[in-house]
Amino acid sequence: xxxxxxxxxxxxxxxxxxxxxxxxxxFEQILEQQSKYDQMEKEPETIKKFYQGVLEINSKNEKLMxxxxxxx
Amino acid sequence: MSRQEILRxxxxxxxNFRAYLxxxxxxxxxxxxxxxxxxxxxxxxxxKTSLFNAIHWGIYGEEKxxxxxxxxxxxxxxxxxxxxxxxxxxxxxxVKIQIENQTNDLQYEITRKILIxxxxxxxxxxxxxxxxxxxxxxxxxxxxxxxxxxxxxxDDDELIVTSNQxxxxxxxxxxxxxxxxxxxxxxxxxxxxxxxxxxxxxxxGIEDISQLPLLQNCEKQVKSTSNKVGASTTSNRTEYTLTxxxxxxxxxxxxxxxxxxxxxxKQIDELERKxxxxxxxxxxxxxESIRKIQGQIESxxxxxxxxxxxxxxxxxxxxxxxxxxxxxxxxxxxxxxxVTKYEQFQAEKKLPSKFSKDILxxxxxxxxxxxxxxxxEDNEAVEKIKDMLSVSYDSTLGHxxxxxxxxxxxxxxxxxxxxxxxxxxxxxxxxxxDYRIKRQDLKNQNDEYETELDKVDSDKLEEIRKxxxxxxxxLKDARDERHENEGTLQMVTDELVTLRNxxxxxxxxxxxxxxxxxxIQLADYIQNILAKAHEQLRSEFVEIxxxxxxxxxxxxxxxAHIFHGISIDKNTFAIEANRSDGKDKExxxxxxxxxxxxxxxAIRHITTKNYFMIIDSPFHNISQQERIDICxxxxxxxxxxxxxxxxxxxxxxxxxxxxxxxSVRSTLKKNxxxxxEYNLVQKPHAKIKSEEYFKTNVEEYS
Numbered sequence: 001x002x003x004x005x006x007x008x009x010x011x012x013x014x015x016x017x018x019x020x021x022x023x024x025x026x027f028e029q030i031l032e033q034q035s036k037y038d039q040m041e042k043e044p045e046t047i048k049k050f051y052q053g054v055l056e057i058n059s060k061n062e063k064l065m066x067x068x069x070x071x072x
Numbered sequence: 073m074s075r076q077e078i079l080r081x082x083x084x085x086x087x088n089f090r091a092y093l094x095x096x097x098x099x100x101x102x103x104x105x106x107x108x109x110x111x112x113x114x115x116x117x118x119x120k121t122s123l124f125n126a127i128h129w130g131i132y133g134e135e136k137x138x139x140x141x142x143x144x145x146x147x148x149x150x151x152x153x154x155x156x157x158x159x160x161x162x163x164x165x166x167v168k169i170q171i172e173n174q175t176n177d178l179q180y181e182i183t184r185k186i187l188i189x190x191x192x193x194x195x196x197x198x199x200x201x202x203x204x205x206x207x208x209x210x211x212x213x214x215x216x217x218x219x220x221x222x223x224x225x226x227d228d229d230e231l232i233v234t235s236n237q238x239x240x241x242x243x244x245x246x247x248x249x250x251x252x253x254x255x256x257x258x259x260x261x262x263x264x265x266x267x268x269x270x271x272x273x274x275x276x277g278i279e280d281i282s283q284l285p286l287l288q289n290c291e292k293q294v295k296s297t298s299n300k301v302g303a304s305t306t307s308n309r310t311e312y313t314l315t316x317x318x319x320x321x322x323x324x325x326x327x328x329x330x331x332x333x334x335x336x337x338k339q340i341d342e343l344e345r346k347x348x349x350x351x352x353x354x355x356x357x358x359x360e361s362i363r364k365i366q367g368q369i370e371s372x373x374x375x376x377x378x379x380x381x382x383x384x385x386x387x388x389x390x391x392x393x394x395x396x397x398x399x400x401x402x403x404x405x406x407x408x409x410x411v412t413k414y415e416q417f418q419a420e421k422k423l424p425s426k427f428s429k430d431i432l433x434x435x436x437x438x439x440x441x442x443x444x445x446x447x448x449e450d451n452e453a454v455e456k457i458k459d460m461l462s463v464s465y466d467s468t469l470g471h472x473x474x475x476x477x478x479x480x481x482x483x484x485x486x487x488x489x490x491x492x493x494x495x496x497x498x499x500x501x502x503x504x505x506d507y508r509i510k511r512q513d514l515k516n517q518n519d520e521y522e523t524e525l526d527k528v529d530s531d532k533l534e535e536i537r538k539x540x541x542x543x544x545x546x547l548k549d550a551r552d553e554r555h556e557n558e559g560t561l562q563m564v565t566d567e568l569v570t571l572r573n574x575x576x577x578x579x580x581x582x583x584x585x586x587x588x589x590x591x592i593q594l595a596d597y598i599q600n601i602l603a604k605a606h607e608q609l610r611s612e613f614v615e616i617x618x619x620x621x622x623x624x625x626x627x628x629x630x631x632a633h634i635f636h637g638i639s640i641d642k643n644t645f646a647i648e649a650n651r652s653d654g655k656d657k658e659x660x661x662x663x664x665x666x667x668x669x670x671x672x673x674a675i676r677h678i679t680t681k682n683y684f685m686i687i688d689s690p691f692h693n694i695s696q697q698e699r700i701d702i703c704x705x706x707x708x709x710x711x712x713x714x715x716x717x718x719x720x721x722x723x724x725x726x727x728x729x730x731x732x733x734x735s736v737r738s739t740l741k742k743n744x745x746x747x748x749e750y751n752l753v754q755k756p757h758a759k760i761k762s763e764e765y766f767k768t769n770v771e772e773y774s
Contacts (some may be wrong), residue, residue: 004283006078006612010605027601035291036281039246049299049511059590068597 003031010018016071027055077681079247080714081127082170084181088150089165091119099770101684101716102747103172108744109707109736110716113724114752120718123752124688126259130167130184133217133241135204136257140400147205149186154207162189171684174712179233181220182244188213219243226363251277252683255675260689261340264670275645281679287606291599298595302579305588312582315575317617322571329561334643336554343547350540352531362525369521372514379511386507393493561588570600611680614642619670620674621647621667624709628701629666630694638667647671661692669702684714691723696731699723700739707745 015033030051037047058064083098102110114120129148147154149165157163166185172178186202192210199206202213219240220231234240254277279285299316306312355361517540583589622638629635629649636652649659649667661669669690676682691699707715719736726735740746751771 003286006678007283007287007605007609010609011601014601014604014608023303026598030290030294031286033545034293038286038289047293048297048736051293052300055294055297055591055595058184058604059531059587060383065590066592068594 003028003035007031019067019071020063022061023067024057026058026064030054076679076712078171078174078714079681079683080174080524081684081686084123084170084173085166085168086123086126087149087166088153089129090122090150091123092126093150093152098168098170100748101714103174103714104747107745107747108713108715109740110714110748110750111724111740111746112716112718112750112752113721118752118754120287120720120752122687123686124257124259124718126167126685127169128253130539131244131257132253133215134251134252135770136259145205146201147207148201148404149188149207149213154188154203154211156423157190157211159189159193159210159442162187164188177222179231181218182240183216183218183220184736186213187216197594207571208334217241227320241280241593248683249277250279252681253277253759255281255679256670256683256685257673258687258690260667260692261688263665263672263692277641278556278613278617278645278675278678279676281681282608282609284613287602287609291606294595294598294602298599301588301591301595302583305585306578306582306605308578309694312575312578315571315578318576319568319571322568326561326564326568328449329557329564331354333554334556334586336550336557339530339549340550340554343543343550347540347543347547347575350536350543353536354540365521372518376511376514379507379514383504383507383511386504390497393497399519414701415712457609500604503722543714547687608665611642614640616677617671617674619647620677621670624670624673625649625667628670628698630660630662638670648739660693662698664694666698666702669706671710673706676713682710682712683741684716686716686718688718689720690717691719691736696726696733699726699736703736703739703745703772704743707740707743749773 006033008028011031012024013029014024033047033050037044080103081101082103083100085096085098086092087095102108112120112123125135128134135148153163153165163744164185164187166183168181168183171180173180177203187208188203188206189212190210191212194208194210196209197206198209200211200213202215207213216235217237217240218233218235221234222231234243266744284469303309303313303316332632520764579592583592617639618638621640626632626635634651634653635649637650639648640646640651641648647667649663651658669687672685690702724736726733734742754773
């Protein structure tokens, strides 16, 4: 499914241009998968696992976490 | 907006839907970006609205708008089919719509059917909910729906078909949320509904269509996942879970209160407005006001009487003065004539030895009464004059004109005084004229008062009073509800602050696992960004819609020069055209119509889905010039929008001679906007409408 381009642009703007590309991709993934779930193309269990996976994997990404810590 | 999904109708097939008898076969719609317009035109009653409703029914299982269908069954299935169905026979009505999602290379095919079967011969008409009208009891109707789609991830060209009603409904709900129907299936006669902001579908539709809820849904999921991480890694799980539950419950209450607040506020506004209207009416026509009007009428009547008296008095005064002076005036004139004659005779040395009575009488006859009356009409005056005449005659008999002078000099002196009396007459006449004007004014005023009193219907007044009492009670209840809601909201907000602090503390102090802490930190960060994005985008979207609506409206609205812009309510999305003279509420139906079209068009700039746009009666209530402006602007105002217009022949061809302007058709042709053009005609062999059956045939132009 397609995510409103304006939403993606806004997210990019909010995380900042110098943020790691991986961080932007996290948001892109989340929005796309949630959109599919909202369109009933994903099962509830699948979406739960997806979010768990997002946090699980990306929280181990030091570059990304450094940025998050700095930004927080 | 390069990633906008473009949804277009490929074709529609209709069988036995209202006026459409038999299978129409696929009617193709324009999918050409350069000529995006599909036109259906025909005279009134030939099925434009039926076609519009067929598409709406196909997608939503119900018609968008109902008109007075005068056919016998008044239901969805063509009445000829219903009436001619034989015992044991069956038939069907269906609407098949093929839609393409060009961006994702998706194909959808929706087929909604009503199957009818006749079991018996009963002709008794009964209401049938499926058919949506009365049909013979012997006919059984059933619905059927299928949804077919092509899987974009599959190489197989075959469509995947599902006919489970619930699955199909859920799928259609996702692709065409009901709230968004306002933005692609438009009834031109109802376009002004976007102005009042009362339509909850408008607000929900804009939010859905712009995907704003997606941000909130992501935020919720991240939060829920993060909380679970906390729950599984904390050393104080019970406390953690309990606090989290409490927060969830408070948040639910808070959301409910927040959602309730504008509803209550709107309800209060509405009740206050109604109450104020009622009060205004009551105040205008309450007992005191009526007594006041009646008192005014009586007072005016008294004044009228005084005026009548004044007029009479003045008339009498004039009369008195006239009669008092009549003889003197006549005498003076007679005297002056005599003197003139005397001087004339003297100059000619023909001075007669005496004036004959005849000469004097002749002199007298040369004059009429000063007031214009013939002396013969006024015996008293004539008698007086005759007396004076005798005196004059006697004097002349005395051969002495001097005597005339002596006799009349007193009268002349008196006449000098009468100049003043003439002035008085003049003054009286002026007063009479003035009194007459005043009298007329008072009469007019009283007529107005009487009319106003006639308007007052005491029963209605009583009704308004009662209604206002009810309104006051409701208003009190609503205000109490608001008070309670505000109290609850404040309470849960305060509680939430405390609970969240507590929750954070538990998290920080009890979660020992560093990895878990990282996950929570990342989740917090994501939530924060999503919340900010939602807040900022909402404001930005409102601004975009405002700007784009304004752009088109100022180009195409009737008398656009009287407006200086558009405003949009950030909460309700209600739009308003702002007049330069500040009278924003004064907007004609034509202007409201164009504002609705401009608004719908603007919404497409913030959406993820660029739906096809079908407008029934797009030129309702607007002039030929505005029709042309719309035809010039709309087809090109938003890239890739498939536009279908259902228009009457008169709107389409226009009265070129009368207006001296090009027709809608020639304008669209000139702009090369028309991709497909159909004429709705009555099939020659079909029975005419007055005999209850008729058939619409869709003829495509070659």
